[in-house]
Amino acid sequence: MLALTCRRQPTAPGITLLKGILATLLLPATLWAGGAIITVPKPSGGDDTAMLQKALDEAVAKGPGTTVQLAAGTYLTRQLVAYDFRGTFRGAGEKKTTIEARKNLPVNLPNSFQENWPLPSATCHWPCLITFVDGDIRVSDLAVREPWSNGTATGPYINPTFGNTENGLYDVILFMGKNPTNVVVERVSIEGLQDDSDWGFNVAMGLDYSSYYPASSTLGDYCFLEGNFTVQNCSFNNMFSCVSFDGRHRDNRVIIGGSPDSGNVCENNCVALDLEPAQNAMFDVSFNRASAYWAAMWEYNLYSTNLGDFTPSTSYFLIHDNRFTALGAGTEGIWLVDNPASPWIRASIYNNKIDTQGASDGILLQNTKGASIWHNAITGTSNDAISLTGATQCAVIDNDFSGFTWSLADIYLDPGSSRNLVVCSSPKDTVQDLGTNDTIIIP
DSSP states (O other), X not given: OOOOOOOOOOOOTTHHHHHHHHHHHSOOSOOOSSOXXXXXXXXXXXXXXXXXXXXXXXXXXXXXXXXXXXXXXXXXXXXXXXXXXXXXXXXXXXXXXXXXXXXXXXXXXXXXXXXXXXXXXSSSOOSEEEEEEEEEEEEEEEEEEOOOOTTOSXXXXXOTTTOXXXXXXXXXXXXXXXXXXXXXXXXXXXXXXXOSSSSSBSEEEEEEEOOOSBSSSXXXXXXXXXXXXXXXXXXXXXXXXXXXXXXXXXXXXXXXXXXXXXXXXXXXXXXXXXXXXXXXXXXXXXXXEEEESSEEEEEEOTTGGGSTTOOOOOEEEEEESOEEEEESXXXXXXXXXXXXXXXXXXXXXXXXXXXXXXXXXXXXXXXXXXXXXXXXXXXXXXXXXXXXXXXXXXXEESXXXXXXXXXXXXXXXXXXXXXXXXXXXXXXXOXXXXXXXXXXXXX
């Protein structure tokens, strides 16, 4: 487990104001005074699906503010689905209450490359253990585990991203909706297993806040997912992606971590924090610890061809005070991939500690415009500590490379980069500038 030793640095002008705005806007899901409590009996030792589903249905019927209170012990369940849940789904403690998937969960879905998946129900089974559709949802104080691997987790289905056949859990907990959907997840641990599947794990995504609600029968036509999404004090182990924010999003306020006492821990994964296109969204990704084989954190417009006419628009990212480890060749610590024709990512990356263990880059900005990178400490070995590829009007200022060994340079600007500012903190810093009209200052 990585130690969180964040070095606090003075923030640039405007960041204090922006963080204040974020603190105001990125509020948890609706807080209710009072509300009913539905107490779920202790685990039966057998299949607890009916008991858990009954509690969720009762909570929806009772309305906002209802708490589903689980007992200590391990509940064994098949898929659970709740529509318009407006309350709290809570265990007795992260180390006391466990929800565990049954073996060979049934999945009966069409080929997602031919038609959109129909909505989940008691008879339409998605490869997702717990699904919330619409609502104001808080999930807390429990553990969720997928103990089955190598083709025994679920029945076969077509992977909606790559088109191959899978037998693993696509989502442990999925949040989606056609209406604004607010979510808080706190003090929850999610665990899968490594296996021989294409993902390399029996779980694709731990927490998934994504727009899978079909807007029409047209293939790839999904409703926008609006609302707030907060993940704090959670831990993830052995899955492809820990926290996923995928598909069509707009007007979102997202906190992942957010304070020194609320960071998340991600271990043994390919992509720890998978954040993808949005319109008018604000993100605070901070005080998290993550190690990964592809990227500890990316903002990546990878699957835009699956999103029909969706075009991202300006969204703001504060990425700070994280401890990221990039594990091996081809891995990135922080990776931002923008649209070169219409850059929409506005990012401030500061006070992070990134260890590159033979990785490609500590921080890679690809086609990004107007980003700022300052006061980060990058250690280890890789091609470069910071790489600007096709980036424009970005600022790289006062980063620490004293514990870093490069094969290209500390800072690399490729031939497609232009009009960037680089201010080094030490005369020993190296810059390889192949770009156009960049300003390089070395003391």
